[in-house]
Amino acid sequence: MKYVIGLMSGTSLDGVDAALIRTDGERIAEFGVGETRDYGKAERAVLQAAVDTALAWNFQGEMPDFSAAAAVLTASHAELVEAVIAEAGLTAGQISLVGFHGQTVLHRAPAGRQQGRTCQIGDGQALADRLGVDVVYDFRSPDMAGGGQGAPLAPLYHAALVAQGQLELPLAVVNLGGVANVTWLAPDTDPIAFDTGPANGLIDAWCQQRLGTSHDSNGELAARGKIDPAALKALMKHPFFAKAPPKSLDRWDFSLDPVQHLGDADGAATLTAFTARTVAAAIDQLGQPGRILATGGGRHNPVLMRMMGEAMGVRPEAVERVGWRGDLLEAEAFAWLAARVAAGLPTSIPSTTGVSRPTCGGLIAHPRS
Numbered sequence: 001m002k003y004v005i006g007l008m009s010g011t012s013l014d015g016v017d018a019a020l021i022r023t024d025g026e027r028i029a030e031f032g033v034g035e036t037r038d039y040g041k042a043e044r045a046v047l048q049a050a051v052d053t054a055l056a057w058n059f060q061g062e063m064p065d066f067s068a069a070a071a072v073l074t075a076s077h078a079e080l081v082e083a084v085i086a087e088a089g090l091t092a093g094q095i096s097l098v099g100f101h102g103q104t105v106l107h108r109a110p111a112g113r114q115q116g117r118t119c120q121i122g123d124g125q126a127l128a129d130r131l132g133v134d135v136v137y138d139f140r141s142p143d144m145a146g147g148g149q150g151a152p153l154a155p156l157y158h159a160a161l162v163a164q165g166q167l168e169l170p171l172a173v174v175n176l177g178g179v180a181n182v183t184w185l186a187p188d189t190d191p192i193a194f195d196t197g198p199a200n201g202l203i204d205a206w207c208q209q210r211l212g213t214s215h216d217s218n219g220e221l222a223a224r225g226k227i228d229p230a231a232l233k234a235l236m237k238h239p240f241f242a243k244a245p246p247k248s249l250d251r252w253d254f255s256l257d258p259v260q261h262l263g264d265a266d267g268a269a270t271l272t273a274f275t276a277r278t279v280a281a282a283i284d285q286l287g288q289p290g291r292i293l294a295t296g297g298g299r300h301n302p303v304l305m306r307m308m309g310e311a312m313g314v315r316p317e318a319v320e321r322v323g324w325r326g327d328l329l330e331a332e333a334f335a336w337l338a339a340r341v342a343a344g345l346p347t348s349i350p351s352t353t354g355v356s357r358p359t360c361g362g363l364i365a366h367p368r369s
Contacts, residue, residue: 002024010177043076210267
């Protein structure tokens with residue numbers, strides 16, 4: 001069992017989460033300190049500029065210079081790791097690994113015979129040098145090199161938590177981040193996972209555009225609005241939903257165009273219903289779970305949670321109901337995945353990403369003296 005710190009910075013660009021666990025890459029012996037560090041306005045601007053540059057690049061031609069954004073990202077992550085180590089009463093020498101996801105600035109899923117591509121910025125070697133700890137990074141590239149989607153990567157961790165907690169199956173875990181994804185767990189079968197569509201990404205973008213706020217706090221804007229059936233129908237026509245899993249998304253694969261003619265509240269209500277119905281449609285393809293556990297920021301939105309329950313016929317529960325830490329779950333996952341990389345264990349399998357065979361993904365940076 002090793003002390004490992006996992007790091008996660010989501011596509012919302014709101015901040016970075018860090019979680020300390022003690023694990024061997026299979027079982028979790030201890031859930032330690034967890035912390036979140038919000039990005040400052042200047043940091044967020046640099047990261048958003050990197051996303052904008054990446055979208056314009058779109059893997060065409062020479063890769064842009066992301067070094068300025070990578071330096072900001074890496075420094076912010078290092079500060080948070082140092083804070084977690086101090087709060088835990090440990091030293092850097094007692095930490096075996098850091099799992100560093102980096103920041104996704106561009107993701108393109110495989111298309112036909114064309115291999116998918118992904119770009120996460122962040123300097124794993126610089127982080128290892130500063131911390132004096134081995135850093136596991138670039139988790140997604142090996143999966144995509146094997147024909148996989150490169151996402152989602154947390155499902156095997158979900159499966160480990162469910163097995164360790166001896167939770168009754170079948171069960172679905174829904175992650176409501178910028179993009180939504182589902183992990184389906186049933187008896188005597190491998191986990192099945194895929195992205196289902198937008199979660200908070202479009203709602204956040206709508207609030208930023210219309211109100212200058214980062215998100216719809218407690219779903220208050222959506223609660224005041226009415227769902228527009230025509231706009232919702234237009235959103236549901238996106239070709240992603242006709243694809244069979246495994247499948248993955250970039251947060252920016254969807255547009256606000258179908259709701260631009262709506263008022264602020266009606267647009268928020270329609271986008272929230274869009275997320276709820278696409279999650280429900282995805283789970284319906286898999287079966288009828290006895291329980292649906294929700295993680296990610298979207299679980300804090302009571303309007304979204306209510307709409308999901310109405311669409312699915314099973315009311316989703318926040319993962320805290322089973323003792324999980326919803327705000328830290330993805331950071332924990334990348335700590336656990338880092339331990340698996342160090343042990344040579346699979347981090348993705350065909351049924352979670354479509355990779356051709358179980359794959360151990362990630363590079364290890366050792367501190368340079």
